[in-house]
Amino acid sequence: MTDFEQIRILDNFYQTSSFFPVPVVLVSTLAEKGQTNLGPYSLCFPHLIARESKYAMMLICREDSNTAMNIKRTGVCALNFIPDEKRYMENCVVLGFSGETTEEKMVNSIFTLMPSMRPDNGNGSNYPEVVEESVQIFECT
Ligand SMILES: Cc1cc2nc3c(=O)[nH]c(=O)nc-3n(C[C@H](O)[C@H](O)[C@H](O)COP(=O)(O)O)c2cc1C
Incomplete structure (x- = not known):
C-alpha cells in the first residue's frame, strides 16, 4: 500500500501538476x-557541451515573446x-505575464541591472544588461 495520490494534470504540467524542482533563469535581452x-x-x-569554443544552451521559448523577438x-x-x-x-x-511590453513590465522588476562587461557584440548593438543578484551569468550570442 503506497501513499501516492492521483494529481489532476493541467496545462504547463511541469509547473502546475509537478513537485520536482525546475530551474528558473532570467533571460536578459535588448528591446528595440x-x-x-x-x-x-x-x-x-x-x-x-563538448565542441571546441562552440558551447551552446537551448532555450524553448514562445516565438512572439519579447525574449524571442529580441534574440x-x-x-x-x-x-x-x-x-x-x-x-x-x-x-x-x-515578469512572466505574456503580452506586456518591456516598458510596462520592467517598472515592476525588483532585480538590479548592471552593464555587461563586454563592450559590444560585433553585431552593431551592445549586450543587454545583466542581473547583479545572479550567482552566475552566461552571455550568449
Ligand atoms: C517560472 C516561469 C518559467 C517559465 N518558463 C518558460 C519557458 O521555459 N518557456 C516559455 O516559453 N515560457 C516560459 N514562461 C513564460 C514566459 O515567462 C512568458 O511567456 C513571458 O511573457 C516571457 O516574457 P518576455 O515576453 O518578456 O520574454 C515561464 C514563466 C515563469 C513564471
Missing part, C-alpha cells in the same frame, strides 16, 4: 529602444542564474 528586458524561463538547458533581432542574450529565494521567484511570476 535599447531597454533591457527580463523574461523568466525554465526550459533552458545545456545543448552543445532574433539582436543575436544576443544573457542567462542570469538567480538564487532560489521566494521574493525572486515571486517577481519572476510578475
